[in-house]
Amino acid sequence: MIEVEGLSKRYEGLTAVRDLSFRVEAGDCFGFIGPNGAGKTTTIRILATLLEPTSGQVRVDGHDVLERPEEVRRVMGFMPDYYGVYPGVRVWEYLDFFAASFRVGRSRRRAVVDDVMALTDLAGLADRDVATLSKGMKQRLCLAKTLVNDPRVLILDEPAAGLDPRARIEIRTLIKELRAMGKTILISSHILTELSDICNRVGIIERGELRATGGVEEIRDRVRPRRTVVFRFVRGAPQAEALLRTHPQVDGVSSAGEECLRLTFDGAPEDLHRLIKVVVDAGLPLVGLEPEKYDLEDIFMDVTRGDLA
Amino acid sequence: MTPPAVLASCLWRLLDNPILAKDLRAGFRRRRFYVAHTACVSVVGLAIALAAFIVAEGARESLTPDQVGGVLFWTFAIAQYFVVLLVFPAFACTSISEERVGQSYDLLITTDLRPWEIVVGKFLVALLHSSTFLLATVPLVCIAFLYGGVSPWAIAGAYAALGFVSVAVTVYGIYISAIARSTALAVILAYASVLVLAVASAALVAFCVEEWRDVRRELVEPILAMDLAWKLRGLGVAGWLVGSLFAYFFLLALNRLKPAGANTSTNVRVFFLVFSAVTILGGLGALVWYWPSTPPHGMAADWIARVGITVSAATLLVTSLLCLSGVMAFSTEFEPTSLRVLRARGRWAGPLLPLRVLYPGGASGSVLSLGWSLVLLSTVAWGLVQGLGLREVGVFMGARGWTAIPLSVAAVWTLLLLFSQTAVFMVRLTGSRVVARLLVVALVLLLFFVPLFGFVLGERSGGIAQGYFLCPPLVVADIWALQDVFDPRWHVGAPSLSAMEEAVSAEKLRLGDAWVPALEYRLRVEMAATGAPLAQAGPAAWGVLGLVLAAARLALEAARRLAAPVLAS
Numbered sequence: 001m002i003e004v005e006g007l008s009k010r011y012e013g014l015t016a017v018r019d020l021s022f023r024v025e026a027g028d029c030f031g032f033i034g035p036n037g038a039g040k041t042t043t044i045r046i047l048a049t050l051l052e053p054t055s056g057q058v059r060v061d062g063h064d065v066l067e068r069p070e071e072v073r074r075v076m077g078f079m080p081d082y083y084g085v086y087p088g089v090r091v092w093e094y095l096d097f098f099a100a101s102f103r104v105g106r107s108r109r110r111a112v113v114d115d116v117m118a119l120t121d122l123a124g125l126a127d128r129d130v131a132t133l134s135k136g137m138k139q140r141l142c143l144a145k146t147l148v149n150d151p152r153v154l155i156l157d158e159p160a161a162g163l164d165p166r167a168r169i170e171i172r173t174l175i176k177e178l179r180a181m182g183k184t185i186l187i188s189s190h191i192l193t194e195l196s197d198i199c200n201r202v203g204i205i206e207r208g209e210l211r212a213t214g215g216v217e218e219i220r221d222r223v224r225p226r227r228t229v230v231f232r233f234v235r236g237a238p239q240a241e242a243l244l245r246t247h248p249q250v251d252g253v254s255s256a257g258e259e260c261l262r263l264t265f266d267g268a269p270e271d272l273h274r275l276i277k278v279v280v281d282a283g284l285p286l287v288g289l290e291p292e293k294y295d296l297e298d299i300f301m302d303v304t305r306g307d308l309a
Numbered sequence: 310m311t312p313p314a315v316l317a318s319c320l321w322r323l324l325d326n327p328i329l330a331k332d333l334r335a336g337f338r339r340r341r342f343y344v345a346h347t348a349c350v351s352v353v354g355l356a357i358a359l360a361a362f363i364v365a366e367g368a369r370e371s372l373t374p375d376q377v378g379g380v381l382f383w384t385f386a387i388a389q390y391f392v393v394l395l396v397f398p399a400f401a402c403t404s405i406s407e408e409r410v411g412q413s414y415d416l417l418i419t420t421d422l423r424p425w426e427i428v429v430g431k432f433l434v435a436l437l438h439s440s441t442f443l444l445a446t447v448p449l450v451c452i453a454f455l456y457g458g459v460s461p462w463a464i465a466g467a468y469a470a471l472g473f474v475s476v477a478v479t480v481y482g483i484y485i486s487a488i489a490r491s492t493a494l495a496v497i498l499a500y501a502s503v504l505v506l507a508v509a510s511a512a513l514v515a516f517c518v519e520e521w522r523d524v525r526r527e528l529v530e531p532i533l534a535m536d537l538a539w540k541l542r543g544l545g546v547a548g549w550l551v552g553s554l555f556a557y558f559f560l561l562a563l564n565r566l567k568p569a570g571a572n573t574s575t576n577v578r579v580f581f582l583v584f585s586a587v588t589i590l591g592g593l594g595a596l597v598w599y600w601p602s603t604p605p606h607g608m609a610a611d612w613i614a615r616v617g618i619t620v621s622a623a624t625l626l627v628t629s630l631l632c633l634s635g636v637m638a639f640s641t642e643f644e645p646t647s648l649r650v651l652r653a654r655g656r657w658a659g660p661l662l663p664l665r666v667l668y669p670g671g672a673s674g675s676v677l678s679l680g681w682s683l684v685l686l687s688t689v690a691w692g693l694v695q696g697l698g699l700r701e702v703g704v705f706m707g708a709r710g711w712t713a714i715p716l717s718v719a720a721v722w723t724l725l726l727l728f729s730q731t732a733v734f735m736v737r738l739t740g741s742r743v744v745a746r747l748l749v750v751a752l753v754l755l756l757f758f759v760p761l762f763g764f765v766l767g768e769r770s771g772g773i774a775q776g777y778f779l780c781p782p783l784v785v786a787d788i789w790a791l792q793d794v795f796d797p798r799w800h801v802g803a804p805s806l807s808a809m810e811e812a813v814s815a816e817k818l819r820l821g822d823a824w825v826p827a828l829e830y831r832l833r834v835e836m837a838a839t840g841a842p843l844a845q846a847g848p849a850a851w852g853v854l855g856l857v858l859a860a861a862r863l864a865l866e867a868a869r870r871l872a873a874p875v876l877a878s
Contacts, residue, residue, distance in 0.1 A: 048419055052569035069568035070421070078419045084411035088335035100327035101420035145416065 001026045001153055001184040002047065007056035009042050009208075016042040018208040020056070024186055024201070026152075029179045031199035032188040033296075035304060039208040040188045041081060044157045047186070048078040060153055074102075077146030081157040081188075085138060087131035091122055094130050095144055102149035112148055120144040120174060136167030143174060154178060156187045160194065172198055196296040206304045216296055223302050226251055229272065231261045231279065232288030240284045247278060262292070327422070328430030329437075332404070336438050346445055349396065353388040353446040360384035361452075378456030385450040386467045389443060393475050394507055396442045401435040401482020402499035405562075406489045424566035428483060428559060436479045443471065478503055480555045487562035546591075553584045 002024035009017040017039040024030040034040050045051040046058055049069040057064065063071040086094065095113045104112050117123045120140045125133065133141060139159060146154060159175070160168045168191065175198050179185055189195050195202065196216055203213040212219045233240060237259045244253050249265045256262040265275065279286050336342055360381055405427075408414040417427065453459055482499050489495035560577050816832055817824050 045415075046569070048415070049568045050415055050419065066569070069571065073419050073568075074421055076419075078415070080412075080415050082412050083416055084413040086331065086335050086411075086413060088338035089331060093331065093334060097327050097331040098416075098420060100330075101417075101422045103421050142416075149421070 001028070001061055002030075002186060003057070003059040004043070004047075005057045007043065007046065007058055008054050009039070009046060009051065010054045016208055017046075017053075020205070020208070020210050022203050022210060022213050024184060026184050027179075027182055028201055029175070029185040029187065029199045031192075031195035031202040031296075032186055032205065033190075033192060033195060033202060033300060034188075034205035038205045040205055041157055042208075043205070044155055044186070044188060045080075047155055048076065048080075049073060074149070075152050077149065077151035077154045079142050079146050079154070079156045079159055081161060083142055085130040085133070085141065087129065089130055090127050091130055091133070091141060092117065092126040094141065095148055098145045099148040104148060112150075116144040116147045119147065119177070121170070134167075136163050136170065139163060139167065139171060140174070143171070147178075152184060154183050154185045154187075156185065158188055158190065160189055160191055168194065192296040192300055202296065204300060204303045211303045212299075216299070219299055219303075223299055226264050226266050227272075228292040229263050229265070229275075230256050230288075230290045230292060231263060231286060232290070233259045233261075234285040234287055235259060236284045237261055239282070240279055240286075243278060243282055243284075244275065247275060250275070323429060323433075326426055326430040326433065328427060329433055332430070332434040333437065336400075336434070345396070346442065349392060349442045350445050350449070353385070353392065354449055356388040357381060357384055357449055357452060375456065375459075378453045378459050381453035381456065382450065382459045382463070382467075385446075385453060386471075389446060389450075389467075389471055390474070392442055392446065393439075393471060393478060394503055397435070397439040397475055397478040398482045398499040398503050399496070400439045401432075401479045402485045402489070402495040403492050404431040404435050404483060405486040405566075406492045406495040407486075409490065410492050418566055418568070424563045427566050428487070428562045431486070432479060432483050432559075435482060436475065439475065439479070443475070477506075477551075477555070480558050481506070484558040484562045487565040550588070553580075553588075556580060557584075 004023070005021050007017055007020040008015065020039070020043060022030075032040055032043070042051065046053050046065065047060060049065050049072050052066065059065070060072045061075045063075070065072050086097075089097070092113055095116060096109060099109045099112050100106075114123070117126060120143055122137070122140055122144055125137065130138070130141060143156075143159065146156075156175070160171050163171065172194050175185065175187065179198065187195065187199065199216070201213070201215055202219065204211045204219075212223065214222070231237075231240065237255070241253050241255075241261055244250050244261070244263060247265075249267050249271060251264045251266055253264075254262050263275070265271065276286065276289065360383075363380075405414075408417055418424075422430075481502065485495050485499045485502070489498060557577070557580060560580055564577065813832055
């Protein structure tokens with residue numbers, strides 16, 4: 001649905017994006033993550049036909065963004081990171097304007113506006129001046145606006161930025177709902193825990209280059225093939241340590257507190273049961289097992305080096 | 310589809326623009342709209358009240374009612390003109406830049422709306438929004454009609470001129486709005502340009518009117534001698550030039566809104582070549598056609614030559630202006646591709662060099678054509694000095710014969726250097742190349758119009774006391790009023806129209822070959838002046854209607870305010 005091949009964008013004295021390539025398949029929710037200044041917004045603005053790439057090809061739903069920008073805009077819903085609303089315009093008028101701008105017929109427009117307001121929980125605010133809405137409501141309004149033309153592809157740049165926890169959860173729920181509706185979504189965000197919850201694939205960008213791309217599990221296996229687990233015993237941790245050190249799949253054992261061992265092993269999650277069996281067969285009282293947390297944030301920290309483009 | 314159906318469909322598409330509804334709603338709901346509206350009506354009302362006071366003082370010197378009405382109308386026309394100059398740019402120049410500043414621009418241009426629809430929508434919104442300020446002050450002018458002395462033609466003429474200026478200012482404002490990155494810059498650029506354009510157009514109109522009114526001048530004879538068909542042709546040429554300029558600014562604004570990487574020069578290139586070809590070839594063709602043959606309608610051959618040179622110079626001036634504004638719009642598209650390719654291959658691009666002159670946005674082309682237009686303008690200036698006896702005015706003071714040329718060139722280049730230095734200074738101060746380029750455009754306008762303005766005020770009108778020429782609508786109204794001077798229907802006791810025709814025919818027969826058309830004008834004025842101006846009952850009724858409208862507007866506003874809390878609850 002979205003194909004980016006060898007994309008580069010150079011400004012005077014600065015390369016914002018360098019030879020970027022990735023694909024987002026139909027129905028995917030692709031998390032686009034990277035530190036500030038990494039080139040996320042530049043890439044997104046090129047996808048949204050707002051910036052001209054220096055080189056490379058970008059296609060959205062098969063349409064080249066440079067050759068067929070009108071077609072791209074027709075199939076795409078775009079939500080920028082910063083945007084303004086029109087003071088003096090009511091919520092339904094705002095959505096009606098965008099529906100009209102996307103050539104939604106006069107007879108169908110009312111129903112479309114009602115539908116997107118219901119979906120984004122804005123129906124109760126239909127007659128409010130958009131300038132008086134809270135930040136969270138404005139985000140929902142902007143998301144509603146991106147839906148009026150029923151786009152197949154949604155490009156959302158930091159949709160949850162600056163929101164309070166409740167508003168963040170509401171936006172996340174909404175995006176999940178959209179994904180369930182079959183939309184292809186490309187979303188950039190700094191709140192990585194939330195992305196891991198809603199995205200099936202991610203791309204990590206730094207200094208304008210793509211460091212890693214794929215499913216979260218896939219990247220984790222690639223970035224850190226060894227797994228770490230904490231074993232908790234009633235007693236006998238030293239004996240267990242001696243026993244486990246001899247196991248061929250175990251890379252290292254260290255103390256993780258009183259009667260606790262941190263075990264690093266090389267293998268798939270199903271290999272863990274063999275290690276548990278070794279300990280249990282030796283009669284050692286194992287009472288707890290905690291795989292050490294390794295989520296998108298850890299992947300991000302491992303993949304990126306923390307320097308800017 | 311039949312042509313009317315196509316026209317209706319186009320009109321409907323134009324008016325069914327989503328931007329119209331959205332922006333008008335937002336604009337009319339803002340508090341600042343009501344404040345500005347009230348302030349505008351108050352200022353115009355104050356101006357008329359002031360004029361009424363002055364007229365009342367003058368009444369002691371036995372001013373007739375129609376003269377009082379006339380003065381009030383002129384005051385109103387001036388006030389309306391300044392409303393147009395002050396209000397219209399404010400709405401037009403911020404319409405697109407506000408979207409940028411308000412960060413709604415990206416949302417707007419990623420919709421399915423075409424760039425032309427956005428530009429047209431913004432244009433219509435700015436025009437309609439600003440027009441409400443003009444409409445709000447219409448009831449005030451009706452006070453003048455109570456006194457009479459203002460013919461319907463004068464009103465129609467003044468409003469036609471106001472409408473033209475409004476459209477011109479709005480188109481230009483939209484262009485500025487599309488190129489400016491900030492609202493502040495857009496406002497500065499728009500008002501600076503409008504100031505220059507207002508002075509320039511005032512000078513041009515005043516010059517033309519003075520020539521029109523002064524029957525002794527050579528210029529007026531061929532114009533008066535022209536029949537309606539020829540006058541319409543002249544209007545057609547003026548319409549072509551002005552319309553082309555509108556179209557050009559429209560295209561530049563439109564190109565700014567195109568998607569990233571879109572072609573932004575082909576449409577302008579086509580426009581530019583068509584415009585240049587039609588204008589230059591048309592001008593030369595007319596010159597070749599008429600010069601060697603018997604001059605039509607008593608026009609002297611040397612005048613045809615002067616007109617030809619002036620048209621060529623004006624065309625090249627417009628050309629260079631277009632080039633310069635092209636430089637602003639296409640900073641990355643300086644040269645024709647063919648030239649760039651030839652240079653890249655190390656081949657001589659000599660045969661294609663003329664392309665540079667004709668290419669929009671070409672830096673070298675604009676400099677070349679600007680230089681050439683200046684040479685031609687200097688020639689025209691020399692022609693004016695020699696032909697119209699303007700030696701005693703302004704920069705030409707003391708010039709005799711060929712000395713006028715170096716003096717003209719020196720004056721022009723002094724101004725050029727002054728402005729280029731100012732431009733460089735502004736670039737260093739603000740870092741904005743746009744400011745510098747606009748200064749250069751302003752310079753070109755000033756170079757052409759300031760001396761003209763000086764001639765008009767200094768030599769023709771007896772000095773700055775005749776400064777009402779600063780207001781083109783007033784001048785247009787004045788032309789119509791002048792027409793009425795020899796229209797017996799507006800003069801009680803003047804000879805009838807048929808009597809006037811008979812007198813003109815008799816005078817023609819009497820003078821024979823010595824007859825010149827300008828004499829007809831003078832004869833009609835003299836005959837009409839023997840009657841007393843008619844105090845018009847019709848315009849007085851307009852006045853009553855105006856007062857009713859004013860009262861209705863106030864009542865509606867009061868009702869709206871009273872009903873607002875009830876409706877809100």
